[in-house]
Amino acid sequence: MTRMPRWADVALIPLLNLVIAFAISGLVILAIGENPWAALKIMVTGALGSSYGWGYTLYYTTSFIFTGLAVAIASHAGLFNIGGEGQATLGGLGVALICLSLPWPHWSLALLAASLGAAAFGAAWAAIPAWLQAKRGSHIVITTIMFNFIALSLLNYLLGNVMRPARSMDPASARFPEGATLPTLNDMAAGLGFVWGKNTPANISLFIALLCCLAVWALIWKTRLGFQIRAFGKSEPAAVYAGINPVRITMYAMLISGGLAGLMAVNNVMGEAERLVLNAVEGAGFIGIAVALMGRNHPFGVLLAALLFGFLYQGGGELALWTTIPRELITVIQALVILFTGALDNMVRAPVERLFARRGAR
Amino acid sequence: MSLMTHFLGAAGVLALTTGAALADPAIIFDLGGKFDKSFNEAAFNGAKRWADETGGSFKELEMQSEAQREQALRRLAEAGSNPIVMTGFAFGDVLNTVAPDYPDTKFAIIDMVVEQPNVKSVVFTEEQGSYLVGMLAAMASETGTVGFIGGMDIPLIRKFACGYVQGVKAVNPDATVIQNMTGTTPAAWNDPVKGSELAISQKSQGADVIYAAAGGTGLGVLQAAADQGILSIGVDSNQNHLFPGKVLTSMVKRVDNSVYEAFIDGDALEPGITVMDLASEGVGYALDENNEALITAEMKAAVDDATAKIASGEIAVHDYMADNTCPVE
Numbered sequence: 001m002t003r004m005p006r007w008a009d010v011a012l013i014p015l016l017n018l019v020i021a022f023a024i025s026g027l028v029i030l031a032i033g034e035n036p037w038a039a040l041k042i043m044v045t046g047a048l049g050s051s052y053g054w055g056y057t058l059y060y061t062t063s064f065i066f067t068g069l070a071v072a073i074a075s076h077a078g079l080f081n082i083g084g085e086g087q088a089t090l091g092g093l094g095v096a097l098i099c100l101s102l103p104w105p106h107w108s109l110a111l112l113a114a115s116l117g118a119a120a121f122g123a124a125w126a127a128i129p130a131w132l133q134a135k136r137g138s139h140i141v142i143t144t145i146m147f148n149f150i151a152l153s154l155l156n157y158l159l160g161n162v163m164r165p166a167r168s169m170d171p172a173s174a175r176f177p178e179g180a181t182l183p184t185l186n187d188m189a190a191g192l193g194f195v196w197g198k199n200t201p202a203n204i205s206l207f208i209a210l211l212c213c214l215a216v217w218a219l220i221w222k223t224r225l226g227f228q229i230r231a232f233g234k235s236e237p238a239a240v241y242a243g244i245n246p247v248r249i250t251m252y253a254m255l256i257s258g259g260l261a262g263l264m265a266v267n268n269v270m271g272e273a274e275r276l277v278l279n280a281v282e283g284a285g286f287i288g289i290a291v292a293l294m295g296r297n298h299p300f301g302v303l304l305a306a307l308l309f310g311f312l313y314q315g316g317g318e319l320a321l322w323t324t325i326p327r328e329l330i331t332v333i334q335a336l337v338i339l340f341t342g343a344l345d346n347m348v349r350a351p352v353e354r355l356f357a358r359r360g361a362r
Numbered sequence: 363m364s365l366m367t368h369f370l371g372a373a374g375v376l377a378l379t380t381g382a383a384l385a386d387p388a389i390i391f392d393l394g395g396k397f398d399k400s401f402n403e404a405a406f407n408g409a410k411r412w413a414d415e416t417g418g419s420f421k422e423l424e425m426q427s428e429a430q431r432e433q434a435l436r437r438l439a440e441a442g443s444n445p446i447v448m449t450g451f452a453f454g455d456v457l458n459t460v461a462p463d464y465p466d467t468k469f470a471i472i473d474m475v476v477e478q479p480n481v482k483s484v485v486f487t488e489e490q491g492s493y494l495v496g497m498l499a500a501m502a503s504e505t506g507t508v509g510f511i512g513g514m515d516i517p518l519i520r521k522f523a524c525g526y527v528q529g530v531k532a533v534n535p536d537a538t539v540i541q542n543m544t545g546t547t548p549a550a551w552n553d554p555v556k557g558s559e560l561a562i563s564q565k566s567q568g569a570d571v572i573y574a575a576a577g578g579t580g581l582g583v584l585q586a587a588a589d590q591g592i593l594s595i596g597v598d599s600n601q602n603h604l605f606p607g608k609v610l611t612s613m614v615k616r617v618d619n620s621v622y623e624a625f626i627d628g629d630a631l632e633p634g635i636t637v638m639d640l641a642s643e644g645v646g647y648a649l650d651e652n653n654e655a656l657i658t659a660e661m662k663a664a665v666d667d668a669t670a671k672i673a674s675g676e677i678a679v680h681d682y683m684a685d686n687t688c689p690v691e
Contacts, residue, residue: 059429152546160515167683169451169474171516199436201429272429275455278516279393279548282427317426321434327395327424 046318055200061310065209066264067288068302077253078233083144085285086151091262094121096276104179122262130254203271388421388443392450408618412625489525491645496529509569513576524688554582561586
């Protein structure tokens, strides 16, 4: 059978999946007595129709790029890291500890230190399941998901008992010092002399996320380690036969993966909340799985998929805030997109492949 | 020209103030959602009561993510809603930064103190209400062991637990109180299945009265207790009617009243800290036709006596928040 052209694989199939997901979402909205066309319009204008909408869309996108890349790189090594949630939680802890430890003189220093801290804490949290997988053969899916719960319990304890300011009802850390405030895209636009996205949380960490996309691309396709990771992911026995150390690759892939997930905290903890709250990650670690799936584990694909999910989050948020469509339905729409782009991918892929095969044969 | 600008400016201000005076109030529910059968729903009921009585309309928002807190507050303030009421301590930090930007808008926050000139902070003395239901639990218990099931291990829930244990020990110093928390994620506030499991587990350890302070999870606790033939205690709203004769009482926290009052006050909302305690009937225990058979005359006398003594200061119920410790376990 002739293979599909590449453009169909990377663009046509995700697009078809998306159209089906939106069509079914439209039916669901119709079924609860709302106008799907109006709903779509609110989502699009709310998320992409103004610099305000973009400011939120890009904020969510930034988080999803980090967690999407985290899942993607582990995937290349044949490892399914579903611990992004826990690793990002620990990353938040790293950011908070560093931001609160010093009266930072300038945000750039704080950003550098916090990024290193976030990556180190995230990587450390991924290291334990990675080591258990590499040395003991404990399945990484099981251990990483269990580590999510351990991370949340740890955070719950620390925020409730150790890091909470005295007499505060809120289980959250103190606010970070002024010097640790990251410039938002709004501040940066103001520096250039125009108004963009006032009061929105998108911040400089978006550029870190974009740099990470580039770095992951270079790592996977341009370095020896990347080649080893891919070889290991395709076939472990073949990789071992070629002299690749499986323990080393498992550890490296998971450390990088955990570090990327941890880096997400620079966006949400340092850039947005400016303090550590209990519910900081809010499922972005899991969204990362869908993002990586949809992006075909390619950094550019991850970027586009993250943008899509950023749009769904912000657009969905607008729907929930300003219409009578209940917020549970937004989750349904997001779930349908994940279902069609991830789990039911082959449903669309097989007929399209056949179509191309027939055309190729002709 | 400058005179013209001045006039236009004045007209603009006038339009804004009249707009504010006629504005609808708004309420923002915390992430638990407005139909949690407990805290947020009580707030919703207060808003609804206001709408039914006055014929007015109000805006309501349910949030989906942490980043939306500021978004929702700013958008409502800019749309001219006044006053804006929000349920839950999690809004505190955000409100502290948003409130100064909208000096003409009044805000009310429940369960948290925010010191801004246009914010009314409503806090409840949950430890006093919990103390009373703790006394009732100890008096109703035959085994000398009672239970407490919280949602998440956060300061607010420890405040409930600490008051409860003090009440239990005041009646029976030898009583055992089993304490469990449901989980470590926000899902813990809406997990009735886990609530049932915890209630059954506590029963097997001898507990025969269980107090649930866990939002929607508490429904599972009440259900399991009714099925197992032991007693339960509801929270926030009066939940006695859910399982008549099986729910010993409910620790009511009149969130509905505070929302209702804030809406009635409208633009005249008085900033400052309002403490809703036993004396002002902000907290208390529920007694109605569903549980009157369970509360004997002497139980009622003992609790009413304690109520008077707490109000007069003769009994001081320790507040966990005062020093982050609880004198009794």
